[in-house]
Amino acid sequence: MEKTASQQFFSGVRDELPILLGVIPFGMIYGILALSAGLDSLQAQAMSAIIFAGSAQFMTAQLIKTGTPALVIIITGFVVNLRHALYSASLAPYTRKLNAGWKALLSYLLTDEAYAVTITRYQNEGAKAFTHWYFFGAGLALWTSWQISTAVGIFLGAQVPESWGLDFTLPLTFIALVVPALKDRAGIVTAAVASLAALIFFGMPYKLGLIASALVAISVGLWMERK
Amino acid sequence: MEIWLIMLLIGILTFSIRLSFIVLLERIQLPEAFLRALRFVPIAVLSAIIAPELAMKNNQLFLSLANPRLLAGVAATLVAYRTRSVVWSILAGMAIFWGLKLVLGM
Numbered sequence: 001m002e003k004t005a006s007q008q009f010f011s012g013v014r015d016e017l018p019i020l021l022g023v024i025p026f027g028m029i030y031g032i033l034a035l036s037a038g039l040d041s042l043q044a045q046a047m048s049a050i051i052f053a054g055s056a057q058f059m060t061a062q063l064i065k066t067g068t069p070a071l072v073i074i075i076t077g078f079v080v081n082l083r084h085a086l087y088s089a090s091l092a093p094y095t096r097k098l099n100a101g102w103k104a105l106l107s108y109l110l111t112d113e114a115y116a117v118t119i120t121r122y123q124n125e126g127a128k129a130f131t132h133w134y135f136f137g138a139g140l141a142l143w144t145s146w147q148i149s150t151a152v153g154i155f156l157g158a159q160v161p162e163s164w165g166l167d168f169t170l171p172l173t174f175i176a177l178v179v180p181a182l183k184d185r186a187g188i189v190t191a192a193v194a195s196l197a198a199l200i201f202f203g204m205p206y207k208l209g210l211i212a213s214a215l216v217a218i219s220v221g222l223w224m225e226r227k
Numbered sequence: 228m229e230i231w232l233i234m235l236l237i238g239i240l241t242f243s244i245r246l247s248f249i250v251l252l253e254r255i256q257l258p259e260a261f262l263r264a265l266r267f268v269p270i271a272v273l274s275a276i277i278a279p280e281l282a283m284k285n286n287q288l289f290l291s292l293a294n295p296r297l298l299a300g301v302a303a304t305l306v307a308y309r310t311r312s313v314v315w316s317i318l319a320g321m322a323i324f325w326g327l328k329l330v331l332g333m
Contacts, residue, residue: 015313018313018314039230043231043234046231046234050234050235050237050238051241052241060233060234060237064230070229070232073237074233077237077240077241078240078241081244084244085248087268087272088244088245088248089261089265089268091248092249092251093265096252096253107246107249119268119269123266165325168320169321171276171296172299172300172303172316172317172321173316174277175277175300175303175307175316175320176303176306176307176312176317177273178269178277179304179308179316180308180311181270182270186267187267187270190270191271194272194275195274195277195278196278198274198275198278198279199278199279199282209275210272210276213271214268214271214275215271217270217274217275218267219264221264221267221270221271222263222267
């Protein structure tokens, strides 16, 4: 039976929950770091709402701290977030029929973490009548916890000891999402090439290594498929 | 003032990147190879995020049995393959991760 909008929404929230475990400590650390970089509480919190992208926020705060020229900071933020174009392209066939408002809303909520669960859903089920509510649920769950954990970081400081390694739940979640998606040889080779390339390109700045690795691996995957 | 301007511009740019193909794809017909390539995006991107998290430490390659993240990642991969469950994969991975850290005294 077709799921209703609210079923899809809560299903998205639920699937996002394990990811939040890794994201919340990250948001707190951002809050602390932003203050130490010289932002005031309002600016630190606003950045989580306006930019809403973990690594770009870390980098922006860091660069503001070191007095980097504004233009350089803006270009850096842009480059760090370029990988979202890949997510946008990958989701586009599924969001095609939505109206402009939905497209804008979902794009605003399009982070690594929301993408990971949403694309898994779309690839497994295709775009059903209310799958965009799933996307919205996953995205909103992440957005809410990012805002709250930023606030907690700003007002309480670090309370979760780093040695717990809760951040490690993030790659573990991604593993659990990727492995079941490896259904044929082309997919497995793509994953292997991407992993290897990511280690080789790790030194590249601004997450460009991530984009380079993905592009190399996607090309190899396509080529494998053609054979 | 300058900080606000920086944040606002990065915010607008980030939003535009995220919106880019979602809007573009309704207007223009993209090459068929491009559309076929999209299937590989999540596998490629997520693998490229995962690998360094497991195999690098302080920007150095750390392929060793003394690397808890690497072994925990392998364990989580096996559990994910068997169970297809996010929760079990995380539990198994974190159990091995914490267990090894304890044993290795890290």
